[in-house]
Amino acid sequence: MDLDQFATDTPDDDAPGDERVCVVATQPDTFQRCRAGFYPAPQSYERTRTEFAYMAFYRTAPVSAITHYAPVLDRTKQRRGNPGPMDETDWAELIDPFSDERVVTVFGFDDLVPLDSPVENDQNGVRGAWYCDIEDLRAAATVSALADRSRT
DSSP: OOGGGGOSSSOOSOOOTTSEEEEEEEOHHHHHHHHTTEEEEETTSGGGTSOOSEEEEEETTTTOEEEEEEEOOEEEEEETTSSSSOOHHHIIIIITTTOOOSEEEEEEOSSOEEEEEEEEOSSSOOOSEEEEEHHHHHHOSBHHHHHHHOBO
16 A cells, blocks of 8 residues: 555646556656656656556566656757756666666656555556556456557
8 A cells, every 4th residue: 555645735636537648667766766757767768658657567566566747848858968857866776676778768757646545566567668548447446457458
């Protein structure tokens, strides 16, 4: 369970149901950066070139569920060593374990919106990026149900 759903100072889950969402998996370090307002993706990943208005976050630990989403406010291309949203610690923790790419797209957003009902993992979790709409995200109780409604 995520305690954000009980907080009174989080944004309301009021995004339009027909808006497109990119669902991505996040490990704890990455999810903490999402809370800080950004999510990086190596430039070769399709999600850096695909249009969507929101990102949703499948947390691999400690909850193994899609718990939050956020409106994408901007996309910033950053080359390693150049100024931008990410510092060297971010590169070392978020990119180096998964890719040797030197260019990323950093998706920026404000406060994360907790889902009223998290989408619980009932099989293998989320791999890569899935695309659906906000209503699909709200309607799915499990990751496998969302997979049936999503495109990868």
